Amino acid sequence: MMSRRRLLQYAASASALAATGAIPGAIAHAFADEPGKRVIPWKNWSGGQSCTPSVRIAPSDEAELAKIVTGSATPVRAVGAGHSFSGLVPTEGTLLSLDRMSGLVSADPAAGRATFKAGTRLGATGALLADNGLALDNMPDINKQTIAGAISTATHGTGSDIGSLSTFVAGMRLMTASGNALDIDAAKTPDLHQAARVSLGALGIVTETTLSARPLYKLKRRTWTAPVEEMLEAAPELWTKHRNFEFYYIPYSGMTIGIVNDLTDEAETPEPVNEDDDGLRQLQQLQDWLGWAPSARRWVIQTILGGMEPEERVDFSHKTLSTERNVRFNEMEYHLPREAGPQALREIIAAIEDNNIEVFFPIEFRTVAPDDIWLSPFYKRESCSIAVHRYHEKDYTPYFTAIEPIFRKHEGRPHWGKLHTLKAEDFASLYPKWRDFLEMRETLDPEGKFLNPHLRHVFGVAS
Numbered sequence: 001m002m003s004r005r006r007l008l009q010y011a012a013s014a015s016a017l018a019a020t021g022a023i024p025g026a027i028a029h030a031f032a033d034e035p036g037k038r039v040i041p042w043k044n045w046s047g048g049q050s051c052t053p054s055v056r057i058a059p060s061d062e063a064e065l066a067k068i069v070t071g072s073a074t075p076v077r078a079v080g081a082g083h084s085f086s087g088l089v090p091t092e093g094t095l096l097s098l099d100r101m102s103g104l105v106s107a108d109p110a111a112g113r114a115t116f117k118a119g120t121r122l123g124a125t126g127a128l129l130a131d132n133g134l135a136l137d138n139m140p141d142i143n144k145q146t147i148a149g150a151i152s153t154a155t156h157g158t159g160s161d162i163g164s165l166s167t168f169v170a171g172m173r174l175m176t177a178s179g180n181a182l183d184i185d186a187a188k189t190p191d192l193h194q195a196a197r198v199s200l201g202a203l204g205i206v207t208e209t210t211l212s213a214r215p216l217y218k219l220k221r222r223t224w225t226a227p228v229e230e231m232l233e234a235a236p237e238l239w240t241k242h243r244n245f246e247f248y249y250i251p252y253s254g255m256t257i258g259i260v261n262d263l264t265d266e267a268e269t270p271e272p273v274n275e276d277d278d279g280l281r282q283l284q285q286l287q288d289w290l291g292w293a294p295s296a297r298r299w300v301i302q303t304i305l306g307g308m309e310p311e312e313r314v315d316f317s318h319k320t321l322s323t324e325r326n327v328r329f330n331e332m333e334y335h336l337p338r339e340a341g342p343q344a345l346r347e348i349i350a351a352i353e354d355n356n357i358e359v360f361f362p363i364e365f366r367t368v369a370p371d372d373i374w375l376s377p378f379y380k381r382e383s384c385s386i387a388v389h390r391y392h393e394k395d396y397t398p399y400f401t402a403i404e405p406i407f408r409k410h411e412g413r414p415h416w417g418k419l420h421t422l423k424a425e426d427f428a429s430l431y432p433k434w435r436d437f438l439e440m441r442e443t444l445d446p447e448g449k450f451l452n453p454h455l456r457h458v459f460g461v462a463s
Helices: 004-021 026-029 064-073 123-131 146-150 192-197 228-241 277-288 294-306 338-354 397-409 424-430 434-444 455-461
Strands: 055-057 076-078 095-096 102-109 113-117 171-173 181-185 206-214 218-228 244-250 256-264 309-317 329-337 361-368 384-390
Touching: 064 095, 064 102, 064 113, 064 171, 064 206, 064 361, 076 206, 113 123, 123 146, 146 329, 171 192, 171 329, 181 192, 192 434, 218 228, 228 256, 228 338, 256 294, 277 294, 294 397, 338 384, 338 397, 384 397, 424 434, 424 455
Parallel strands: 055 095, 076 095
Antiparallel strands: 102 113, 113 206, 171 181, 171 206, 218 256, 218 309, 244 256, 244 361, 329 384, 361 384
């Protein structure tokens, strides 16, 4: 018969697991002597990455986190929201959730800054900042990630003059392998600041971030359709003229959907029904029905898109820049020199359609401003980002294997959270500050406490 104390511990554990996907440290240790204790497997959002850690745990503060980092099974990896497609998270050691270390710490509208606990989801930051008359300068396409996970992988939105979310970081706190929390900013720790803003979780566990913000603002979002060559020819003018510009190419259609956002003082318009998921399912049906007849498939899609009128929407920035994505996928995204983007996309389209590769997800094209962060894919070059997606139930390997050489040919740097096949020697040639980062990592974590198999492969560190 289970004791009353044990029953209460079990109930608390189940409640915490339902809320955060991880068991709080104090409760997890109460079960250490439980015979045949069940280990809880983990999968990322797409199901493409998985592991069975020996410990899944959700600390509530830095003191508890320090004990975990110094005393728990290694490798220690933070899970964020599980929206990375690469192998950044899987570990047989300790899987950390920062869901219990989330929320707004402080906001300073006069200084244009706000401090968040690292487990805060991006989707929650908009309303929290808006309550203080503030907003981030940009948002990514998906806002489900934690702040720590987003900045650690250089997650970005679109805008030729706007950097990734990592460029918004004015300071942070980092729990290192020794159990000490470091305060990091550009003035006091300049090199560590440049390394930690995109660190892949290899320097330690981010616990707080201070982000630069601006006064709350509204955007007018305009969506329209155009033939792909027309869009590609106009792209340089569009990314120069508009605050935010992106477009999607629909495979086997010859057509694109363009999106621009610009500042406005106009009144907000009603939020439209999100039909993106329904549109994806319709494209999937067309692939299933007409995959054998590309010309028929092209005619149907062109007929549908050709009848679409441009659409406009006005709302606050955090509501117009991010979109709900409920159809799961795996993704490869590379960041190329901006001038190479249009030609690279032409080659990708030809590779898909000349070889009748089975794909229905649109291909995404965005722009990002340069920065000087050591491991940022946008390090000191104006970039465009091209992303390809594969339905989560399908093997992505043949598709991504056909496309990746095109990215490599155009000197692309992969998104750290997306799928790629690069090795340490490849990164060494792509990143001028690569060796500096490796030295910083070795100094902060000489035993490799935060290195899972994927990161050992990326950094060229022996097991």
